[in-house]
Amino acid sequence: MSFKDVNLSFMKKLLFILAISVLVLQGCSKPSESPDASVPTGSARPELASYNYLVELPAHIQQALITVDNSPATNPITNNGATLGRVLFYDKNLSLNRTVSCGSCHKQAAAFDDDVALSKGFANARTTRNSMSLLNIRFYKSGRMFWDERVPTVEKQALQPIQNPLEMGLTLTELESRVKSLTYYPDLFQKAFGSPVIDSVRIAKALAQFERSIVSYQSKYDKVKQGLETFTAAESRGEQIFLTAPNPGPGGGGIACAGCHTPPMFITSTPAGGFAFPLESGINGQNRFKSGSLRNIATRKFLFHAGTIADLNAMFTGPQPVPAHGVPPQDVAAMIAFLNTLTDTAITQDPKYSDPFR
Structure with missing residues (x-):
């Protein structure tokens, strides 16, 4: 057998081995691993299910x-x-x-x-x-x-x-x-x-x-309003204070909490005033800022536009409580008990609001 024949035989075997290797690798690969030039490196496709965003509210x-x-x-x-x-x-x-x-x-x-x-x-x-x-x-x-x-x-x-x-x-x-x-x-x-x-x-x-x-819409407060649960004595007292008792504002007097945070969503589009915070002076330089919903306020951290109030307790009892949210010491516990009833744990876990890229 000539050198040429040996070389040709070797090349045929090498090509056969390479072909088999390619087929094996293709068989092992998953369809989802095929490259997609339009998807940037490190990104993923969202995993979506059919969810209803048109729920019947209480x-x-x-x-x-x-x-x-x-x-x-x-x-x-x-x-x-x-x-x-x-x-x-x-x-x-x-x-x-x-x-x-x-x-x-x-x-x-x-x-x-x-x-x-x-x-x-x-x-x-x-x-x-x-x-x-x-x-x-x-x-x-x-x-x-x-x-x-x-x-x-x-x-x-x-x-x-x-x-x-x-x-x-x-x-x-x-x-x-x-x-x-x-x-x-x-x-x-x-x-x-x-x-x-x-x-x-x-x-x-x-x-x-x-x-x-x-x-x-799935907090204890909502269940009470639907007749499914009842407030404790402290929670009931806190609701009364929230709805009717005027809080001492910076200049004395003041309005009830519900004036800026109207039930049942504890929000109103009348901006709150009288807050002097760092960084800026709010709407039209008047120290007025938008009033957000108090739902889940008991579990949220770093409140107000500058994040200067650590949590709900600090709003009333911290080293620098917000003046317009001043509540007499004897009423603080009842107020906090009521605000805790606004916590809705379902919405913080509902998959239809979750990250679909996970």
């Missing part, structure tokens, strides 16, 4: 919603719209370096608040304000968002953090490009809006639908 809440709902007729909540909004809310691809999402500063486990005084943005820089809880924002009648109420609607609010240079750092053009590049979005936009067209207006609408769907 009568005492539904009655309030009729008069204060800030949902525009042009953007009602739908299951497909809120589902798309949920994906956008948790998608870290919507930040400049793909490290943070809306859900990074509005954590479900923290009642869609943050667990630090000032949140970290995409480059680890701190924000200038405390993250505000998104619970029950649908019940803020005026619809104005942020501590200083600088935008008129939830839809306008939804795009602001994405464009903020400290928070998520994208332009609207970059945002649209990012979302268009991800292959899981066209179908979601098709279901939500009837076509796969992707733009910032639709992104804002979907985010707003998801945010408005976050309504607390």
Whole structure:
């Protein structure tokens, strides 16, 4: 056998071995491991199930919603719209370096608040304000968002953090490009809006639908109002104080807590006044700030726009209690007992509000 024949035989065997190796490797690989150039390295596809965002709220809440709902007729909540909004809310691809999402500063486990005084943005820089809880924002009648109420609607609010240079750092053009590049979005936009067209207006609408769907209605307070449970003596006393007793404001006198935090959602779109906090002076420089919902207040940390009040107890008894929230010492325990009944643990665990990328 000549050298040429030996070489040819060797090459045939080598090619046969390589072919077998390729087939074996292909057989072992999983379909989900096939590369997708449109999905950035390190990202994942959302895992979605069918959830109902159009729940039937208890009568005492539904009655309030009729008069204060800030949902525009042009953007009602739908299951497909809120589902798309949920994906956008948790998608870290919507930040400049793909490290943070809306859900990074509005954590479900923290009642869609943050667990630090000032949140970290995409480059680890701190924000200038405390993250505000998104619970029950649908019940803020005026619809104005942020501590200083600088935008008129939830839809306008939804795009602001994405464009903020400290928070998520994208332009609207970059945002649209990012979302268009991800292959899981066209179908979601098709279901939500009837076509796969992707733009910032639709992104804002979907985010707003998801945010408005976050309504607390399964606390002890709600069960009492439905006749399913009863308050303890301390809780009942606390409710009475909350509803009727005027708290001593900075200049004396004052109004009941319910004046700014109206039941059953413990929110009103009349901004509270008389608070001198660092960093800024609020709405029109008047030391007035938006009043958020008190739902889940007992489990939330770092309260008010600067995050300077550590928790609910510190609001009343801390080294620097908020003046307008002053409650006589003999009433503090009852007030805190009542506010604890506003805690809804179901909403902080409900999978339809959770991160679909986990």
